[in-house]
Amino acid sequence: MFDKVLVAEDYEIANQGIVKVLNDGIGIHNIHEAQYCDDAYLKFRKANLDGDLFDLLITDLSFKENHKKQIRTSGIELIEDIRTIQPDIKVIVYSQESRPDRINMLFEKLAINGYVCKGQHSVKELIECVNGVYQGKKVVPPLLRDHLDTNTIINLDDFDMLLLEELSCGFTKKEIAATLKSKNITPNSESTIDKRISRLFDNFKAKNTTHLVAIVKDLGLL
Template sequence: MMNSEYISNPLFENDGTPQELKSGEEFSDLKIIIFSVEDKPYKIQHLYKNIKVDGYVWKNRDGLKELKNAMHAVSTTNQFYISPELNTTVHPKKVLEITDFDVFLIASLSTESLQEEISKSLKKKGCFTSSVNAIEKRLKFLKEHFNASNPTHLVAIAKDFGLV
């Protein structure tokens, strides 16, 4: 008769091999490092803030070296590790949080809506920031932040980031 601690759990396939693990919950202390070619700030921010991964390494020419650094850092500290090239994506003072308002503005621009039409749409939705002046200021700020030369260029950049 088998020792009861080796009885397989229904969470694992019973292949006749004694199982020492009872469930995946036994891995709750595992560190998670993402190793990806993705460099879009909003995706990295999502993994960092919402999924609570322990590290993010960008697959580039130095990716394997950075992965080794990340594994060492994550195993010896409780701090989030990120490739140096992407550090500004999670640094709280340098990150621009894209709001639903920003996405709406850019999406409206992508359909060639005029700022006056965007203002009317926002007023219909009951949005408190709906004046043409507020829209102009925010679009100017977004263009400067993304180094866009004009509204069309801003839309193109936003599409590249997957925002619209």
């Protein structure tokens, strides 16, 4: 089994929970903790210099801003940076993210080894994931496995998310178009925005904008 593990997670209680699971559930005791990305990176580099390498990184994706200015603010940057100093490091991401396309991206772009959704039953999932990754497997979360064949995945791209974000802030389509134009983001015509939102209505079976935002909020996508 893995010997030396780093847990990067800004919420202390969750951090402690992961440590406890690794301890009690898997029998890993050489566990180091980091609450900030930069901290995690420094710990990795030090271990590298000392020749006492980590075997596994378990990291969150989002880290709250800190009083001290951090260079890295997301787990993605952390993983990229750590890979430059230790390319073969095994990585498990433990995060709230539930958008299939985004999780997929982690596997494809960052070649992470496992993903565990923060959720009610993450203990079992986490244990299975660590074991699987140790055996060299790629451990995809159940959420993603279910949706692999049934392509009912509502694939929201960044533009859709941007629109939803703006709508939930109470901006009108006219205002959104203006914002997009000022930021040089395309497409940015009112009619395209209109069409896109209509498509989201279809996707989520929403009756109107308000309904759409309510649904998306409930799904935790926003």
